[in-house]
Amino acid sequence: MLHIGNERVPLCSGVDRRSFLQAGAAGLAGLSLPTITQLEASGAVDYDKAKIKNCITLFLVGSPGHLDTWDMKPDAPDDIRGKFKPIDTNVSGIQICEHFPLMARMMDKVALVRSLHHKTGASHENGQRWMMTGHDFNANNPQPYIGSVISRIFGPKGNLPASIILPDKIGNTGTSTPHGQKAAYIGSAHEPFFLGGDPANSDFKVANLTPPEGQTDFRINARQNLLTQIDELQRRTETKTTRDFDTAYARAFNLLTSPETKKAFDVADEPDKVRDRYGRNTFGQSCLMARRLIENGTRFVTVNHFDTVFNLSCWDMHADGGSLDNTYSDYERSLCPQFDWAFTALVEDLEQRGMLEDTVITVLSEFGRTPKLNNRGGRDHYPSAWTNFFCGGGIQGGQVIGSTDKIGAAPHDRPILPPQILASIYTAMGIDPETTMMPGPGSRPIRFVDAEPIEELL
Amino acid sequence: MDQKFEGTPKAEIRLDGRKLSRGDVTNDWGLRLQWQIKRDGEVIATPPARADISYTHPDEAPGKYEVVLQMWKYVNYKKKDGEFIDSKFIDISEPVTYTI
Secondary structure, eight states: OEEETTEEEOOSSOOOHHHHHHHTOBOSOOTTSOOHHHHHHHTSBOGGGOSOSEEEEEEETTOOOGGGTTSOOTTSOHHHHOSOOEEEOSSTTOEEETTOHHHHTTGGGEEEEEEEOOOSOSSHHHHHHHHHHSOOOOTTSOOOOHHHHHHHHHOOSSSSOSEEEESOOOOOSSSSSOOSOSOGGGOTTBOOEEOOSOTTSTTOTTGGGSOOTTOOHHHHHHHHHHHHHHHHHHGGGOOHHHHHHHHHHHHHHHHHHOHHHHHHHOGGGSOHHHHHHHOSBHHHHHHHHHHHHHHTTOOEEEEEEOSOSSSSOOSOOOOOSSTTOOOHHHIIIIIHHHHHHHHHHHHHHHHHTTOTTTEEEEEEESOEEOSSOOTTSOOOEETTOEEEEEEETTOOOSEEEOEEOTTSSSEEESOBOHHHHHHHHHHHTTBOTTTOEEEOGGGOEEESOOSOOOGGGO | OOOOBOSOOBOOEEEETTEEEEOOOBTOOOSOEEEEEEETTEEEEOOBOSSOSEEEOOOOOSSEEEEEEEEEEOOOOOEETTEESSOEEEEOSOOEEEEO
């Protein structure tokens, strides 16, 4: 049995093709889709002119309250302004929460977008779909995850998948509707690779990509030869789907057999000082792994800060006394410090390595939280206004785009919709969202996002 | 997946007059870091210690002061009456003392 990602792959008693798909998610272009060369020739994509070559998204599952973090209203009434105080940053006129003291010292590198909003529903999944795909949709009409689009357009640089999600996929966040982290019509060859492990575990050591004891490289290669023969037989009944699977298989074996690939996942290879600087926790070590993966050729990494909102300390601050009992104490002691420590480590690390110029960090969430505290002192879901931000990648830092009203209830000026966030990333990566078309369901040409980029960022 | 925390954080602290300073934290969990300041055995302040490595407590009331560096230890989110049941602050340095 091999373990690839979080999938168990039986090799002795049978071949489970699906199990390989995770590891081989980011493969070559599907044959029926336009190639990068065609896209460049048409002017839809210009990689050479891209300001950003890579993207790391820190996705704050559960969603911080905007009034408690990056859009504070110190002059609002007690039951709106909340418990925390704002502090000055290194940019005159911009204040953020007192529990982000390190981020406050690098605000000149950060562009806050304070007027995000959407109107399709207040579930976590609505927001996840918006922020991961630029659309809201139902399960019958899935839209592709941005990392899959990047994988599809640019492909991998080497053996590593072009798109990776750490440390795991989003699980139960309330409803059984899509989370938006799938390739959809882009094809299974471009499914993001999910690590499916915890890099903060002391015994992690790339175990999820390592054959179990006794499984030698020779035996793996012998099985690859067997697979090749089976695949040859199957080509007689080949469809596009099976071709995608083949690509994924090839990618899986590359992942298994390439020492460089395994090394990229091995955060234990970093000096202790570096690991400490990111924080010896799941999120911090995932951020460190994201840097290593980008450094080694991955183009798009999303770090899910939490895979659920239930029965753990997370951003979903309902203070309900039950399975969603997150409060100001969780923010003050765990969440804000953990984020502040890891985010600033990532920025510093990328900058010191000369990688911040062509790597953008986006910090995204599903929605904001209610301006008025609930009767338990928490805040509930609120998609009518929230703050996300960008850093690095040539993005103009030290600025605030948009604002909310006096109580953070609605955008006051420059309202921004989620697809504009994605359109900005696509544009900065050299993809024109206006003209880049892909065959969607039924080969109907469709655009990835129907929105203008945020000009102030670019 | 709940957050996992690796190792046990430790740090050295020093006292120069009333000025406290700390070294880097090893096995840093990245959670809230604070000075716990006691006067005559009673906790009187817990200022943050993350952003700056030095701190001078402004209180000049007479008494014996004992200071230790603490970090939040997250075990789980469970609370009773708003207070954590299992998660708590732990000392990650030896204490230092001074008298005013």
